[in-house]
Amino acid sequence: MEEAIQSGLEITDLSCSRDDRTLFSGLSFTVHPGQVLLLEGSNGSGKTTVLRTLCGFREADAGEIRWAGQSIKESSFFADMAYVGHADGIKKELTVLENLRFGLALSRPGHYSIEQALKKVQLAGYDDNLVQTLSAGQKRRLSLARLLIIHSILWILDEPFTSLDKQGIELIETLIDAHVNQGGMVILTSHHDLSLPYTRLQRIHLNSCH
Amino acid sequence: MSLTQAVWAIIRRDLLLAFRRRAEMANPLLFFVMVVTLFPLAVGAQANLLQAMAPGVIWVSALLAALLSLDGLFRSDFEDGSLEQLLLSPHPLSVLILGKIFSHWLVTGLPLLLVAPLLALFLGLPEKAMPTLWLTLILATPMLSLIGAIGVALTVGLRRGGMILSLLVLPLYIPVLIFASSAVDRATSGLPVTAQINILMAMLLLALVLTPLPTAAALKMSVN
Numbered sequence: 001m002e003e004a005i006q007s008g009l010e011i012t013d014l015s016c017s018r019d020d021r022t023l024f025s026g027l028s029f030t031v032h033p034g035q036v037l038l039l040e041g042s043n044g045s046g047k048t049t050v051l052r053t054l055c056g057f058r059e060a061d062a063g064e065i066r067w068a069g070q071s072i073k074e075s076s077f078f079a080d081m082a083y084v085g086h087a088d089g090i091k092k093e094l095t096v097l098e099n100l101r102f103g104l105a106l107s108r109p110g111h112y113s114i115e116q117a118l119k120k121v122q123l124a125g126y127d128d129n130l131v132q133t134l135s136a137g138q139k140r141r142l143s144l145a146r147l148l149i150i151h152s153i154l155w156i157l158d159e160p161f162t163s164l165d166k167q168g169i170e171l172i173e174t175l176i177d178a179h180v181n182q183g184g185m186v187i188l189t190s191h192h193d194l195s196l197p198y199t200r201l202q203r204i205h206l207n208s209c210h
Numbered sequence: 211m212s213l214t215q216a217v218w219a220i221i222r223r224d225l226l227l228a229f230r231r232r233a234e235m236a237n238p239l240l241f242f243v244m245v246v247t248l249f250p251l252a253v254g255a256q257a258n259l260l261q262a263m264a265p266g267v268i269w270v271s272a273l274l275a276a277l278l279s280l281d282g283l284f285r286s287d288f289e290d291g292s293l294e295q296l297l298l299s300p301h302p303l304s305v306l307i308l309g310k311i312f313s314h315w316l317v318t319g320l321p322l323l324l325v326a327p328l329l330a331l332f333l334g335l336p337e338k339a340m341p342t343l344w345l346t347l348i349l350a351t352p353m354l355s356l357i358g359a360i361g362v363a364l365t366v367g368l369r370r371g372g373m374i375l376s377l378l379v380l381p382l383y384i385p386v387l388i389f390a391s392s393a394v395d396r397a398t399s400g401l402p403v404t405a406q407i408n409i410l411m412a413m414l415l416l417a418l419v420l421t422p423l424p425t426a427a428a429l430k431m432s433v434n
Contacts (some may be wrong), residue, residue, distance in 0.1 A: 055297075058434045076300075078298055087289070087291025089290065089295040090292075091292065098223070103295070105216050106219070106296070106306075
C-alpha cells in the first residue's frame with residue numbers, strides 16, 4: 001500500500017471506440033497522491049467511458065492502465081479504489097444504515113465509522129429511514145458516504161454533483177479536499193467547476209484528445 | 211471484511227429485500243399453486259388419469275414457476291448499480307454470486323418444496339411416492355436457480371430479455387425435468403429410484419461447481 005501511495009495511477013495511450021466511432025484515443029495522464037483529476041468534455045465525449053474503463057467494466061481498445069507500477073489486474077487496485085457512478089448502487093427498499101453496512105461488508109473498513117460518515121454528509125438521524133423516502137440529493141450524499149466508510153485511496157466519481165444543492169456541492173468539495181489532503185486521489189467528471197487550488201487540480205478536456 | 215462475511219451479508223440483504231417486496235416474491239409460488247389446481251378442473255374428475263399425470267404436472271409447474279422467478283435474480287441489482295459495486299469488490303465474484311443464488315433459492319425454491327406435497331396429495335399421488343417427490347425437489351430446485359443464473363446473467367443487460375431467457379434456459383432444464391419426474395413416476399409404481407436420485411445428485415454437484423464461473427463472466431459482459 002505504501003508503494004501505491006507513492007506512485008498512483010498511470011494511464012498511457014488509452015483509446016476506446018463505440019460502434020466504429022472513436023471516443024478518445026491516445027489518452028495519457030498520471031494521477032499522484034494528493035491530486036484531483038477533472039475530466040471535462042461535452043456530452044457524449046466519452047467521460048463516463050474513461051471512468052468505466054478504469055473500473056474494468058469495459059476493455060480498452062488499446063493502452064495501459066497501471067496502479068502502483070503494476071497493471072491493474074495484478075495490483076491491489078480494486079481493493080484500493082471506490083466508484084460512484086450514475087446509478088448509485090443503493091437499494092431503495094433498505095434503510096440508510098442497512099445500505100451502508102452492506103457496502104462495508106463487501107470491502108475493507110476505512111477511516112470513518114458509519115455514524116461519523118453520516119454526520120459528515122449531514123444525514124445523521126436518518127439511520128433507520130428507508131432510502132425511498134429520501135430526496136434525490138440525500139441519496140447522492142448517502143452514496144458518497146459509502147466512500148468514507150470503506151478503505152479506498154482512489155475515488156472514481158461520475159458526475160458526483162448531480163441533484164445536489166449549493167450546500168451539498170460545497171460539502172462534497174470539502175470531502176474531496178479532505179480525502180486528497182490525506183494522500184488520496186480523486187478522478188471525477190463534472191460540469192460544475194471545482195473550487196480547489198490549482199496545484200492539486202488537473203484538468204483534461206476530452207474533445208481535444210482525438 | 212472476510213469473504214464469508216461478505217457472502218453472509220449478501221444472503222441477509224437479499225432475504226431482507228425479498229421480505230420487503232413480498233408481494234412480488236409470492237408471484238411464482240401463486241403461479242405454481244394455480245397451474246397445478248387448474249389441471250383437475252380442466253381434465254375432469256378422473257382420479258386415475260390425474261394420479262398418473264401428477265409427477266409430470268407438478269414438475270412442469272415447478273419448472274415454469276422457477277423460470278418466472280429467475281429474472282428477479284439480477285434485474286434490480288443491474289438497474290440500481292449494485293451489480294457494479296459487486297463487481298468492484300475485491301472478493302471473487304463467483305463466490306459472491308453463489309450467495310445470491312442461495313438466497314434466491316431460499317425465497318423461490320424452498321416455498322415450492324413446502325407446497326408441493328400438499329398439491330401432490332390433491333392430485334392423488336400415492337403416499338409412497340411422497341419421499342421421492344421431496345427428495346427430487348430438494349435436489350433439483352437449487353439446480354434450477356443455479357442453471358438459470360447463467361441465463362439471467364447473459365440477458366440482464368437486454369431491455370426485453372424475457373423471451374431469450376426462456377429459450378436459453380429451458381433446454382438446460384430438460385435433463386432435470388426428465389430425471390426428476392421419472393424418479394417420482396417410478397416411485398409411484400414402487401420401483402427403485404436410486405439411479406435417478408444419484409444422477410440428480412451428481413448434476414447438482416456439477417452445477418454447484420460449474421455454474422458460478424460462467425455466471426460471473428456473463429455478468430461482467432452484461433455490465434459493460
